[in-house]
Amino acid sequence: MAMNLEVRGISFRYGSITALDGVDLTVDAGEIVSIVGPNGSGKTTLLKCIDNILRPKSGVALIMGNDINKLSLKEISKTIGYVPQTSVRTIFPFTVFDLVLMGRKPYISWEVSKRDRRIVAETLDFLGISELAMRYVSELSGGEQQKVLLARALAQEPRVLLMDEPTSNLDIKHQLEVLSITKQMVKEKSLAVVMAIHDLNLACRFSDRIAMLKRGKLFAVGTPEEVLTEANIKEVYEVEVKVFKDDGRGYPYIVPLSAA
Amino acid sequence: MNTDNLVQNIEDIYSSSTRRKTLVIIGIITTDVALALVSLRLGALPITVRKIASVIISKTFPFLDNNSLTLFERVAVIDIRLPRIIMAIVCGIGFAATGTAMQGVLRNPLVSSMTLGLTQAAGFGAALAIVLDLGLIGGRYLITANSFLLCLVCLGFIYGIVRLRGASPETVILAGIAIGFLFSAMLSFMEYIASEEQIKELVFWLMGGIYIASWPILAFITPVISISTVVLWRHSWNLNIMSAGEEVARSLGINTEQVTRMCMVLSALITATIISFTGIIGFICLVAPHIARMIIGADHRFLFPASCAVGALLLLGADTISRTLIFPAEIPVGITTSLIGIPFFLYLIIRRRRLQWQ
Amino acid sequence: MKSKKVRIVSIILMMVMLLVSLPIACYAEEVSIKKKMITVIDDEEQYVEIACPPRRIVVLHREAADILYALGCKDSIVGRSMRMTTVPSLKAKKVVGGEAAPAVELIMKLNADLVIPSGCGSLRYELRDKLASVKIPVLMMNHIVGIDELKAKVSLLGLIMDKREVAGKLLEFIDNYYELVRSRVKDLRPDQKPRVLFLCGHSKSPWGVHGSESTRANKLLIPAGGISVSANLPYFMPTASQEWCMQQNPDIIYYDPFARNIKGGLESIRDEIMNRPGLKETRAVREGKVYVCTWSSESGLWQIVGFVYMAKSLHPELFEDIDPCEVKQEVARLIYGEEQMINDPISFYKWW
Numbered sequence: 001m002a003m004n005l006e007v008r009g010i011s012f013r014y015g016s017i018t019a020l021d022g023v024d025l026t027v028d029a030g031e032i033v034s035i036v037g038p039n040g041s042g043k044t045t046l047l048k049c050i051d052n053i054l055r056p057k058s059g060v061a062l063i064m065g066n067d068i069n070k071l072s073l074k075e076i077s078k079t080i081g082y083v084p085q086t087s088v089r090t091i092f093p094f095t096v097f098d099l100v101l102m103g104r105k106p107y108i109s110w111e112v113s114k115r116d117r118r119i120v121a122e123t124l125d126f127l128g129i130s131e132l133a134m135r136y137v138s139e140l141s142g143g144e145q146q147k148v149l150l151a152r153a154l155a156q157e158p159r160v161l162l163m164d165e166p167t168s169n170l171d172i173k174h175q176l177e178v179l180s181i182t183k184q185m186v187k188e189k190s191l192a193v194v195m196a197i198h199d200l201n202l203a204c205r206f207s208d209r210i211a212m213l214k215r216g217k218l219f220a221v222g223t224p225e226e227v228l229t230e231a232n233i234k235e236v237y238e239v240e241v242k243v244f245k246d247d248g249r250g251y252p253y254i255v256p257l258s259a260a
Numbered sequence: 261m262n263t264d265n266l267v268q269n270i271e272d273i274y275s276s277s278t279r280r281k282t283l284v285i286i287g288i289i290t291t292d293v294a295l296a297l298v299s300l301r302l303g304a305l306p307i308t309v310r311k312i313a314s315v316i317i318s319k320t321f322p323f324l325d326n327n328s329l330t331l332f333e334r335v336a337v338i339d340i341r342l343p344r345i346i347m348a349i350v351c352g353i354g355f356a357a358t359g360t361a362m363q364g365v366l367r368n369p370l371v372s373s374m375t376l377g378l379t380q381a382a383g384f385g386a387a388l389a390i391v392l393d394l395g396l397i398g399g400r401y402l403i404t405a406n407s408f409l410l411c412l413v414c415l416g417f418i419y420g421i422v423r424l425r426g427a428s429p430e431t432v433i434l435a436g437i438a439i440g441f442l443f444s445a446m447l448s449f450m451e452y453i454a455s456e457e458q459i460k461e462l463v464f465w466l467m468g469g470i471y472i473a474s475w476p477i478l479a480f481i482t483p484v485i486s487i488s489t490v491v492l493w494r495h496s497w498n499l500n501i502m503s504a505g506e507e508v509a510r511s512l513g514i515n516t517e518q519v520t521r522m523c524m525v526l527s528a529l530i531t532a533t534i535i536s537f538t539g540i541i542g543f544i545c546l547v548a549p550h551i552a553r554m555i556i557g558a559d560h561r562f563l564f565p566a567s568c569a570v571g572a573l574l575l576l577g578a579d580t581i582s583r584t585l586i587f588p589a590e591i592p593v594g595i596t597t598s599l600i601g602i603p604f605f606l607y608l609i610i611r612r613r614r615l616q617w618q
Numbered sequence: 619m620k621s622k623k624v625r626i627v628s629i630i631l632m633m634v635m636l637l638v639s640l641p642i643a644c645y646a647e648e649v650s651i652k653k654k655m656i657t658v659i660d661d662e663e664q665y666v667e668i669a670c671p672p673r674r675i676v677v678l679h680r681e682a683a684d685i686l687y688a689l690g691c692k693d694s695i696v697g698r699s700m701r702m703t704t705v706p707s708l709k710a711k712k713v714v715g716g717e718a719a720p721a722v723e724l725i726m727k728l729n730a731d732l733v734i735p736s737g738c739g740s741l742r743y744e745l746r747d748k749l750a751s752v753k754i755p756v757l758m759m760n761h762i763v764g765i766d767e768l769k770a771k772v773s774l775l776g777l778i779m780d781k782r783e784v785a786g787k788l789l790e791f792i793d794n795y796y797e798l799v800r801s802r803v804k805d806l807r808p809d810q811k812p813r814v815l816f817l818c819g820h821s822k823s824p825w826g827v828h829g830s831e832s833t834r835a836n837k838l839l840i841p842a843g844g845i846s847v848s849a850n851l852p853y854f855m856p857t858a859s860q861e862w863c864m865q866q867n868p869d870i871i872y873y874d875p876f877a878r879n880i881k882g883g884l885e886s887i888r889d890e891i892m893n894r895p896g897l898k899e900t901r902a903v904r905e906g907k908v909y910v911c912t913w914s915s916e917s918g919l920w921q922i923v924g925f926v927y928m929a930k931s932l933h934p935e936l937f938e939d940i941d942p943c944e945v946k947q948e949v950a951r952l953i954y955g956e957e958q959m960i961n962d963p964i965s966f967y968k969w970w
Binding site: 336344590591 | 699700701715716717718719736737738739819823824825826829851852853856857858859860861862864865867876877895896898899913914
């Protein structure tokens with residue numbers, strides 16, 4: 001199927017503050033779309049509206065042409081996986097396996113089937129964290145925890161994956177690792193990924209397309225080269241930057257100069 | 261091929277950990293049963309195991325009765341020891357289930373029935389009955405009915421607030437604590453205007469005890485507690501996922517508000533049912549889930565039965581000590597639970613290198 | 619240098635002496651104005667100096683209030699606690715709060731010259747300290763339990779109220795009933811005395827018992843010719859083991875509920891006890907010898923009635939001529955004179 005996710009004119013308000021104002025976006029299978037924009041521009045809100053965690057005031061999100069509001073919570077959760085921004089804050093001692101198994105909830109009523117166990121084990125293996133399976137999540141490093149969260153979302157067997165700042169707490173090595181895995185997984189499983197991200201260089205390197213938000217409005221959307229121009233960044237972030245066409249591996253490279 | 265082996269390996273490790281947890285639960289339940297049997301043997305009358313068995317057999321199958329037993333022996337086993345032991349087990353289970361559900365759904369390891377203001381409400385209900393002689397029904401269940409009713413009023417308050425402001429853990433806990441203060445202020449006022457005898461009675465009521473155990477009371481509380489506990493247990497998956505955060509839970513298709521309200525109502529119902537008969541025994545509700553979590557981990561599917569078994573063990577153990585330590589006098593079980601439970605609990609905390617809830 | 623120090627010290631000393639002598643001088647003057655004072659030792663072993671007789675008494679102690687009435691001093695009472703409503707004249711007095719924690723300012727406003735706090739509870743010590751700071755005398759008095767204690771308190775209050783003669787008559791009345799019972803039971807052999815299980819007060823703890831010889835119930839039960847099976851327990855009012863109670867197989871069961879007005883009456887309480895597993899099988903229940911009398915009938919002047927009631931139910935054959943109801947009427951007349959009671963202070967299950 002060609003098109004996986006379509007967002008049509010979504011608006012959302014927190015009380016009197018407009019967080020999103022008529023955002024349109026289309027994401028196809030096998031594609032990573034990054035959402036960039038300054039703090040408070042509505043990146044996380046957009047993800048939450050897509051996943052029905054927040055109910056938009058107007059506009060709809062369509063999954064393969066179906067209005068998400070008409071789907072049951074269970075159907076949504078079988079289609080969309082959500083990787084939250086904050087690192088794992090389980091209050092109680094869960095093992096990695098238990099936590100990833102939670103991703104199977106939409107398919108489980110009570111008993112864990114052999115298929116559920118197999119999918120969890122395969123996902124752990126796919127992300128290279130098999131040896132952590134019986135460790136407590138709270139004992140893991142930030143990078144490992146991020147992978148566990150990713151694994152849980154993957155265990156949902158979603159068609160669409162929403163990732164909120166997947167790199168924010170990680171060191172450079174883990175940033176690259178997590179995003180590389182994401183990219184590999186998008187190709188292998190033909191997922192549509194929407195990812196909110198702060199680091200523009202990482203966004204350039206790992207996204208097929210970039211959507212730029214400014215105060216809740218879609219400012220620009222397109223390939224990294226089209227969107228991440230010096231003019232756009234100055235307009236949205238109020239920062240002077242220099243954009244080099246090629247960082248040596250064919251991606252644009254952005255160097256901040258001064259706050260405008 | 262190699263990958264397949266690895267995957268199989270993880271699956272096996274998980275399956276064996278599940279089996280191990282099941283075995284642990286069976287182990288705790290076995291200990292419960294053993295303690296119940298020991299407890300059945302303890303009492304004022306010297307009754308041999310053989311006689312206990314024949315009392316129970318002749319009660320169950322009257323045609324096997326060979327009339328070798330005295331009336332006192334029959335009454336001691338059937339009407340005194342058995343209801344008391346079953347009451348301790350049932351109440352222990354109820355308290356533990358409440359604590360597990362509330363801590364899980366509110367994502368807070370410090371929550372107990374006190375947090376919802378229920379104990380204070382029950383105390384105030386009792387005070388109304390004792391001091392002002394107010395209540396819906398008269399007679400010997402006046403105090404019980406009153407405290408049950410006031411628990412429901414308290415629940416109504418919190419439910420109303422949650423309905424208006426959303427069922428986030430913070431709202432529930434804050435509402436509960438506030439309502440709790442309200443009821444304890446009203447309780448203080450009752451104490452202020454009470455006569456000496458009434459204060460004595462009130463103080464005694466507030467110390468929990470299960471010496472009121474009898475078959476009619478059990479016939480009332482057992483169905484309420486067992487049904488509610490099973491329903492809470494069925495929410496295990498939801499509780500598991502909710503403890504990983506509200507957003508994740510919603511993205512996994514859980515209506516968190518509904519689950520929170522459901523667990524809150526059922527927990528309040530269990531607590532009200534028990535403490536309106538026993539008075540305040542708050543400690544088990546807090547500690548049984550923690551002990552169980554240390555033994556078996558946080559997966560509520562296993563945590564619920566483990567916690568209930570631990571709760572039953574704690575209350576039955578405490579009650580057995582209560583009725584034997586200074587025989588023929590008895591210690592209120594609320595005191596014994598804390599006296600034996602808290603040192604044990606502190607030992608567990610200190611012995612573990614890290615706290616497993618963070 | 620040294621002389622300067624000495625001078626400073628001596629000035630300070632002089633000032634201190636002046637300050638000390640001032641109140642002493644005032645005090646001496648005051649005493650000379652006052653007509654008559656009396657110093658007594660209260661139940662906390664404290665010396666209390668009281669105007670003799672006091673004219674403005676605030677009484678939070680029900681048994682003391684009864685004795686004051688019986689001494690004919692009801693007009694000296696100016697304040698009472700919330701629940702003293704036995705007769706209209708007492709009910710008409712100013713309320714200063716609950717028994718445990720009355721409002722100190724109300725007591726001050728009433729210009730009290732004697733306060734008698736309630737007979738137990740820790741809050742009364744706080745009350746005493748607060749009143750001490752405003753120089754209102756406080757007479758600490760425990761609950762008046764046992765005939766000897768009753769006689770001591772009647773004499774004490776008689777002395778304070780300057781009513782020695784009336785007090786003497788009261789003592790005679792008490793002695794008469796005490797002697798009447800004692801003379802009839804004194805020749806009983808131990809095996810002629812019934813074994814009694816005396817359940818106590820609480821409705822919450824159905825197995826609470828009077829666990830020492832000095833509880834209010836046992837202080838009456840034993841002189842009335844009964845054996846209390848729980849009197850040797852090492853605690854004052856413990857909860858007893860249900861099975862142990864059954865094992866004792868008592869001849870008689872008593873229960874003294876705290877509440878004075880009980881919904882359904884004392885009969886409903888008695889029915890509940892008679893149907894309790896563990897008691898149902900005992901000799902006492904089989905023979906219907908289960909008696910109920912309120913907690914309040916075991917202290918103060920009313921304990922005369924409780925004493926007679928116990929004696930009659932322990933040994934009905936020895937006390938056929940005595941009717942506790944009549945004794946109750948007599949005590950009521952003794953305390954309240956011709957005034958009719960509007961709230962019954964005591965009640966008991968009538969079986970004869």
